[in-house]
Amino acid sequence: MNEYLTRRNFLKITGITTAIASFPEVSFGKNDEIIIGHNSHKYRVKTGWGVLDSGKNPVNDCHEMVEDAKGRLIMLGNETKNNVLIYDKSGKLLETWGNSYPGGHGLTLLNEGGEQFLLICDTDRNQVIKTDLKGKEIFKIEYPKETGKYDYPGQFKPTESAVNPANGDIYITDGYGLNYVIQYDSKGKYIRHWGGGGDGVDKFKCNHGVVVDTRNKQNPMLIVTSRIENCWKRFTLDGKYLSTIALPGTYICRPVIKGENLYGAAFRSTSDSYPNSGYITILDKNDRVVSTPGGSEPIYQNNQLQEQRKQDPFNVFLHPHDVCIDSDDNIYVPQWASRKTYPIKLERV
Numbered sequence: 037m038n039e040y041l042t043r044r045n046f047l048k049i050t051g052i053t054t055a056i057a058s059f060p061e062v063s064f065g066k067n068d069e070i071i072i073g074h075n076s077h078k079y080r081v082k083t084g085w086g087v088l089d090s091g092k093n094p095v096n097d098c099h100e101m102v103e104d105a106k107g108r109l110i111m112l113g114n115e116t117k118n119n120v121l122i123y124d125k126s127g128k129l130l131e132t133w134g135n136s137y138p139g140g141h142g143l144t145l146l147n148e149g150g151e152q153f154l155l156i157c158d159t160d161r162n163q164v165i166k167t168d169l170k171g172k173e174i175f176k177i178e179y180p181k182e183t184g185k186y187d188y189p190g191q192f193k194p195t196e197s198a199v200n201p202a203n204g205d206i207y208i209t210d211g212y213g214l215n216y217v218i219q220y221d222s223k224g225k226y227i228r229h230w231g232g233g234g235d236g237v238d239k240f241k242c243n244h245g246v247v248v249d250t251r252n253k254q255n256p257m258l259i260v261t262s263r264i265e266n267c268w269k270r271f272t273l274d275g276k277y278l279s280t281i282a283l284p285g286t287y288i289c290r291p292v293i294k295g296e297n298l299y300g301a302a303f304r305s306t307s308d309s310y311p312n313s314g315y316i317t318i319l320d321k322n323d324r325v326v327s328t329p330g331g332s333e334p335i336y337q338n339n340q341l342q343e344q345r346k347q348d349p350f351n352v353f354l355h356p357h358d359v360c361i362d363s364d365d366n367i368y369v370p371q372w373a374s375r376k377t378y379p380i381k382l383e384r385v
Contacts (some may be wrong), residue, residue: 041115070350074334077297077318077327079382081352084126086378087369093118093132098379101360104152111370112143112156114214120171125164125362127381133171137161142196142245142290148204148222157194159212163193164223177208180218182226196245196290201257202275203284209234209260211244217260217275230275231234231260238277239381241265245290245300248273251303252319259291261296270299281323285343286319286331294361296321301356303372305331305345313346314356316369316382329367329382330356351379355367 070081080358096115103109108130109123119134134140139160146153153174156165179192186192194210204222209215215233217240220226231240241264249270250256256279258271266286270278286302293299298319305313315331325334325341330348334341346353354374359367366380 042340047236070352072348072352072382073318073329074327078385079329081134081350082127082383084127085381086123086129088121088129088378090376093121093129095121095376095378097372098357098374098377099141099372101368101370101379102143102145102154103360103362104145109362109368110143110145110154110169110371112140112370113370114138114140114160123379125261125364131306137165139193142194144197145262146199146201146204147201153169155197155199155206157197157208158298159193159195162192162194164187164197164206164208175224177206177224178221180208180216180226180229182230183216183218185214185216185229185232195243196261198246198248199256200248200256201250205273207246207248207258209240209243211240211242211247211261211263215240215243217243217246217258219275225365228275232269232302237269237280238271246287247291249293249298251293251296258290261288261290263287263289263303268298274306281319282341283310283325283344283346284341285318286317287314289357292359292361294304294365297326298323299359299361299367301359301369302331303357306343310346312354312374314353314371315344315346316356316359316367317344 046321072170073079098113101111111121111385116135118132119137119140122131137158139158141159142157144155166174179189193212194208196206197210206220208218216229217231218229240262244263259268268281287304289301303314316329318327320326330353332344332347355372356369357372367385371382
């Protein structure tokens with residue numbers, strides 16, 4: 037993929053007129069740097085970041101990333117030779133661990149008593165596993181038979197979790213299973229569930245991700261993905277539907293909050309059967325899309341976002357699966373089914 041990420045190679049193939057006319061979101065900085073994005077959120081593509089020796093540290097699907105309190109970037113994938121890769125911001129590999137997460141998918145960082153832990157959602161193990169940052173398992177959440185909705189473990193394929201920082205409650209979305217949101221306390225004790233697959237504002241079609249939105253400190257709430265419906269849905273912390281954030285054309289993954297902004301990776305656009313058509317989307321505090329790196333410019337008509345699509349002549353992205361926004365507002369993008377490539381770094385400009 038990197039061989040295409042130069043201005044000269046692209047212009048040899050297509051010509052500068054086509055590039056400028058068809059892909060207005062792409063611009064060039066000094067030394068042929070590729071700049072993508074819109075408005076106040078533009079990014080320089082840092083080609084070659086984080087690329088490792090695939091013989092020693094291979095990846096398959098790079099699913100999710102988080103930044104810990106030390107500024108380390110922790111990535112989870114489903115390659116059991118090293119499920120977890122830990123980078124510094126320069127792309128240097130610091131540490132690896134994990135060989136027992138064949139369905140390593142969701143990764144959430146939580147703070148507890150001055151220490152940080154991880155929640156790993158494994159779609160193959162049908163479990164959510166709490167670990168320390170060295171990989172020691174603390175406890176497991178098994179399939180939620182307490183709900184009365186699940187007859188056996190294989191029905192439970194958790195894709196993401198979120199933690200309420202106020203009380204430690206854990207919310208799990210069963211995005212590849214029965215599409216319920218299941219709420220637990222901090223020790224993994226069942227509290228309640230809601231949702232499930234189907235039609236209706238309080239139902240889901242692939243509830244792939246979840247986050248606790250604390251931007252309004254007086255009114256925290258949940259944002260839950262409904263990927264096939266091209267939207268995120270807001271709920272109270274006890275599961276009452278509030279509203280929908282429509283993202284037409286965008287097969288969105290988990291919501292990620294940094295500062296006032298809401299970020300997400302779209303693994304595909306316009307159709308979930310359109311391969312290699314993903315991009316990143318960024319919303320402001322009013323839930324309006326302000327930038328779509330790798331995608332078409334966000335356009336609103338009558339206060340409605342118009343359908344977006346991939347617009348990425350350099351093929352920066354194939355299937356983005358998550359975004360990690362670091363303390364410098366750079367974005368790291370792990371990808372699913374993308375030729376076993378390592379994460380992509382976008383440097384804020």
